[in-house]
Amino acid sequence: MDGRRGKIASKPAGPRRSRQIDAGGLERGGDGLTRADLQIQPKTIQQQTVERLRSAISEGVFQPGERLVEVEVAGLLGISRPSLREALRSLESERLVTIVPNRGPHVSVVTWAEAGQIYHVRKLLEGEAAALAAEHVEAHHLEQMRCALEDFRAAVTVGDRRSLIVATTAFYRAVVDGCGNRIIAEMQAHLYARISFLRDRSMSNPARPRESLKEMTAIYEAIKRRDAEAARLAAVRHVDLACSAALAAYKESDGET
């Protein structure tokens, strides 16, 4: 069964999951399935690589600016250089990785100016998403939001930063999925990923999570009562405050750029 990759010389690279179906990937978790979403697809190495690198970058395993030396990373992941390069091209298009010709790939560095622009667009996008959600949302999306909020609340009391992030992401996704516009959903996810490095820091402000919870609850309530404009305002306000918190955290830790 493993004959094809038998010639791995340098590093055994650990157990190799044979290419099975693995439908548990849930690229778009939750209940709102359409028939198209039922499609089961094989997961190629390239896809797994992209996903794994993406979350590694998001979680700070690779720091912004850090060089990603191809042989090294490929070895780390247990894949070949060509496969890694393909994955890196994907991430480059997502702006998570920057590839400078002849100097290779590194984790993208986001200046504060850029981050500000990203927040600006997020306000626009998430405001619209919330407004649309107030009109289009279905029961299971609301349920998802409620759960996410509950998880968030729990995480606040416990003080687990990781759970805070997971819950926040889940909430955003519920809203953005509930809005019915996939383009917005895609873009939101992209933008959010690009400023992930700010999340942690702004969440480290002990007061922030509690405020965040209030703001998100306001969004939820407005959507639930189908008040589009209130939902938009609440969402914009939330992103705005998140932006301020991030700025504060950013300035505190390293004021350059």
Added chain:
Amino acid sequence: MDGRRGKIASKPAGPRRSRQIDAGGLERGGDGLTRADLQIQPKTIQQQTVERLRSAISEGVFQPGERLVEVEVAGLLGISRPSLREALRSLESERLVTIVPNRGPHVSVVTWAEAGQIYHVRKLLEGEAAALAAEHVEAHHLEQMRCALEDFRAAVTVGDRRSLIVATTAFYRAVVDGCGNRIIAEMQAHLYARISFLRDRSMSNPARPRESLKEMTAIYEAIKRRDAEAARLAAVRHVDLACSAALAAYKESDGET
């Protein structure tokens, strides 16, 4: 000088531009240069490939849904399969190409539902861009817009569809660059590329270009007189009408999906 690629066996693949600087690529043409934009970078084959494929798709050389068989396309471009695959990954992330595992890449098919969502986001984005431009725009951006409009007018009288598209694109870019938010610019370009296949058809309506000219002029005038809200409205209106025109053209030619 060509020793490195001397072993091309199958196809001579035509004259190979030796890796020279070729600064004329103008990934972001115009005047609004910052110091960072002066940077001259070597153009790798991968970059050239992406650009060439992108415009080929935009211009309909490859039709939506058409399969892109790797060996074939690689031969066409005179590059190797790995290089092509990297390029395809980039285009996949831009959603211009879809890669189905084990079935390979094909030009993405955009359903009308998706197109509608794209127009929706474009309204949001370009409206904001116009509003921001009214506040931030600099002289040379205005000049670019004016030129683009002039070109457009000329193209209308002559009736050259290609020039219409070029001028339109130039106008949008001027606005979106003038707004000062690079994220918006990036996204606009992306979205615009994804619905390029509609451009041609909607422009084939003989009345549309003239209307389009009026609408764009309105945007220009509003920005020039620094009236942000008027600019936003004009931009939104323009995209809205473009959307309607596209829908009409779409329904006319092929009503499936």
Added chain:
DNA sequence: GTTTTAAAAATGTCTGACAATTTGTCAAAC
């Protein structure tokens, strides 16, 4: 302490290979 030079590391790109999967064809079975 600079500047120059040489060596090492890393990237860009190509060729060749091959298993796994999909697709197309064509005859056998119902």
Added chain:
DNA sequence: GTTTGACAAATTGTCAGACATTTTTAAAAC
């Protein structure tokens, strides 16, 4: 005649190895 199967051809996914060029590092020279 349509459905089923089976086999061959085409295509993709992935790897390994190679090598010219460029960048980086280290050492040497001034």
